[in-house]
Amino acid sequence: MSGKTLFSKIIDREIPARIEHEDDHCVVIHDINPQAPVHVLVIPKKPIARVGEAAEADQAVLGHLLLTAAKVAEKLKIADGFRVVINNGRDAGETVPHLHVHVLGGRSLAWPPG
Ligand code: AMP
Numbered sequence: 001m002s003g004k005t006l007f008s009k010i011i012d013r014e015i016p017a018r019i020e021h022e023d024d025h026c027v028v029i030h031d032i033n034p035q036a037p038v039h040v041l042v043i044p045k046k047p048i049a050r051v052g053e054a055a056e057a058d059q060a061v062l063g064h065l066l067l068t069a070a071k072v073a074e075k076l077k078i079a080d081g082f083r084v085v086i087n088n089g090r091d092a093g094e095t096v097p098h099l100h101v102h103v104l105g106g107r108s109l110a111w112p113p114g
Contacts (some may be wrong), residue, residue: 005098007043037106050097069103078105
């Protein structure tokens with residue numbers, strides 16, 4: 001059995017996904033169960049489990065994820081209002097143990113989140 005995460009399998013094209021962007025350090029895919037008209041996931045190619053387990057050495061890739069989130073928001077025409085979310089751990093609703101940054105937009109987003 002492979003120890004790969006679901007998202008590593010998507011990155012390696014073993015599982016299909018709608019890929020919006022790819023570069024040396026991350027991929028951006030459309031969420032399979034979108035919670036807004038635009039809902040994409042920015043995923044590092046390095047399988048960091050969650051932000052709480054990121055290392056100092058991951059600083060550049062963590063920054064890259066946010067910069068990519070902003071670029072993709074611009075590309076998908078939600079730059080006027082979008083939300084960036086990372087669910088870290090069970091109590092926050094994390095379901096896939098491979099870091100991913102949700103980018104949501106295309107509708108008005110309530111605050112505080114649930
Ligand atoms: P989280 O609950 O923060 O761990 O987010 C995991 C996200 O991955 C959820 O929004 C799921 O809808 C999404 N997801 C799960 N499987 C897939 C898949 N095969 N392709 C795209 N998105 C997925």
